[in-house]
Amino acid sequence: MKDPIYKILLLEEDTTLLKKIQQLLTLHNYEIITCTSAEEGIYMSRQYKPDLVVCGVKLRGGSGFHFLMELRNDHTLQHIPFIFISGKDGKEDMRMGMNLGADDFLTKPFKSKELIMSIKSRLIRFTFYNIQQRDRKHTTIVSMPVIAPEIHNKLSKTEFRIMQMIAEGMSTKEIAQALNISIKTVENHRHNISKKLNLTGHNSLIKYAIKNLTQQYRILS
Incomplete structure (x- = not known):
């Protein structure tokens, strides 16, 4: 087995x-750090600097x-x-979590594939964030998107941009804020994109976007 690439802090x-x-x-080859309380989670976060956090709404002592x-x-850590x-299955918990800055919210029981897909899409953004933080005085970042030809042919410019944001792991709310449009409008675009690309299923669009629009970055010193 290969050495783990990412560290995940798991609180439950x-x-x-x-x-x-x-x-x-x-x-799935992730290094896992576990704890059951918020207090312990903060300590572990500062100690190990995880690449991603998976956290239950209810924790011991908080x-x-x-x-x-x-x-x-x-x-x-932010x-x-x-x-x-x-x-x-509460909308209030989901709304509160997203308002506080959560990137995704999964309701139990969830499928293993849902969790893995959510983790992978968020780590794409995290990896790009780390690249951006490197010393730009000595580094040039060249992006080389791997794009399926049918995407350009079938999608409008706005739909293509939304697909890129989905591939980067952005949520519907984040896309709406970035494009200055309503969440409902983003949802309509997502529906139209799925229809044009003959995609069905809750996570099919995310999977397709990650597979076909993931940016590959070359670091030039």
């Missing part, structure tokens, strides 16, 4: 679920919301991608 009060997710992510606020208020997992 349910130790049985914690172990199941840990086993799943380990099989909540995932409190942990996320602490993370976003720390300038050394850029870390954050995925919530919740046992509730």
Whole structure:
């Protein structure tokens, strides 16, 4: 097995679920750091500087919301991608999590593929963030997109831009803010893109975007 490329901090009060997710992510070659409380999570974040956080809404001695606020208020940790997992099918929890700066929100029971796909798409953005933070005085970043020909032929300029943002791991809310349009408009664009590309299923558009529009970066010193 190859050495793990990314470190993921996993917080969950349910130790049985914690172990199941840990086993799943380990099989996908991620290095996993686990804890069950918000206080411990902050310590682990500062100690190990994870590449991504997967966190339950309920934690021992606190909540995932409190942990996320602490993370976003720390300038050394605030850029870390954050995925919530919740046992509730509650829109209020989802809204609160996204408003606090979460990148995604999965409701239990979720499929393993959903979690893995969410992690992969967020790590694409994290990798690009790290590249951008390098010393630009001595580094030139050249992007070389791998683009399927049918994408340009079938999509409008706006739809193509939205596809790029999806490939970068941006949420519907983030896309709406970046393009200064409503969330409903973004959802309509996503629906039209899926229809034009004959894509079906909740995650099919994300998978297609990552596969066909992922930017490959060459670092030139």
